[in-house]
Amino acid sequence: MPADTADAAIRAVVEKAGLVETLETVPLRHGLLHQSAQVLDAPQQYSAPLPPGLHLSCGIARLRSAHPRLGDFRFDGLGLTAILYEDEPEPFETRIDKGPALSCGLYLTRAQLDDAAPEGLGDIAVRLAAGSRLRATDRPPATVVASLCRPVDPWFQGAARRLAMEARALELAAMTLNWLSLSAQPDSRPALQTRRAERAREILEANLADPPDLTRLAREVGVNVRSLTQAFRLTFDASIAAYVTRRRLETAHGLLVEGMGVAAAAGRVGYSPAHFSTAFLRHYGYRPTDLRPH
Missing domain, CATH: 1.10.10.60 (Homeodomain-like)
Known part of the structure; x- marks a missing residue:
């Protein structure tokens, strides 16, 4: 999927969510970074499939989302998701409550996963493929999520801004990989x-x-x-x-x-x-x- 097609696919989903007003998308070496931050005056309910590939996202919002094959999740503030999406015919059904809705996400097409994904992103995809292809937690590190969801300072421009976005994408991937690694450890609690x-x-x-x-x-x-x-x-x-x-x-x-x-x-x-x-x-x-x- 070309970069402009990936951008259009993500924009279509975000537009249905009513969050396109503040959306910023940046094509990177290893995927498409997308961010939005606004306050919803009313709840938003929408139905939308995701483009096939790997989707990592963290955010601050009150929402619930469900997919008939992949499962569901609900956040009352902080949230982190990792989804390996195939050609699923059914869409996600999502409701976002009124109030702040901030997000930072990274999308990799299947071709990017196969051809050029760095080791960490490839590891995330392998973990999802081997188990549940939708993973979600409402307990990510709050300070990291808040930092990732905060808009990049406009002082960064041109190549410097792209570099700042690359750093943000890698931090999101690192947080996701660490969470998946910790949750995979055997439960030793009596x-x-x-x-x-x-x-x-x-x-x-x-x-x-x-x-x-x-x-x-x-x-x-x-x-x-x-x-x-x-x-x-x-x-x-x-x-x-x-x-x-x-x-x-x-x-x-x-x-x-x-x-x-x-x-x-x-x-x-x-x-x-x-x-x-x-x-x-x-x-x-x-x-x-x-x-x-x-």
Whole structure:
């Protein structure tokens, strides 16, 4: 597939999603990088197939997408997907909720995969072909996703801008490969350890605005602090503090999208307005006030 054809195919999908207004596409040596960042005033629901090839994408949005052969996924903020798409006759059915929708993606045609894909991208394709051809996670590294989805500074122009885009594409590929490699490692968690971590999560979810400290949480679960923190990290791939922060911000994000004010949403999840704005910007890459309807 020629570069202009690949560009047109990606643009057709993004246009159906209602995100073409800020779309930037850049043909690179190893695929087509595409980025968009805008705030949707209303939900977008669309049906679209993908062009055949390898699709890597990370983003920040509230969405759900399903394909009859490949499966489905849902994100309430951060998300990372890797899809090896063949000539599937059925399209993806997708709904994106109103609010910010930021994305950074890399598309390689089948010819690029066969002829010129660097080792890392080839490894990703091999892993997908050997198992599920659609993989998704709602727990990618937040700072990396926010950085990748942030528009490249216009100060970069010409060959320098293309080089910056190449770096961004490689970082997206590296994040995807690392995630797939980690998720392929055998699960060595004992069942009791997992149950304790899940019990701790239930307690935290019920008390996000005022979570118990580690000593109290460990006592309620029935273990010491060290055992609990180790079990939680192994089970959920995050520290207890990082998990609470992420879930607080995701909950507040949903409240803001529904129309609640920033101060009220911050208070609902246990933040002061000033600390909330700083944490929200660090996590999502944009300010809570950016969610106000235009």
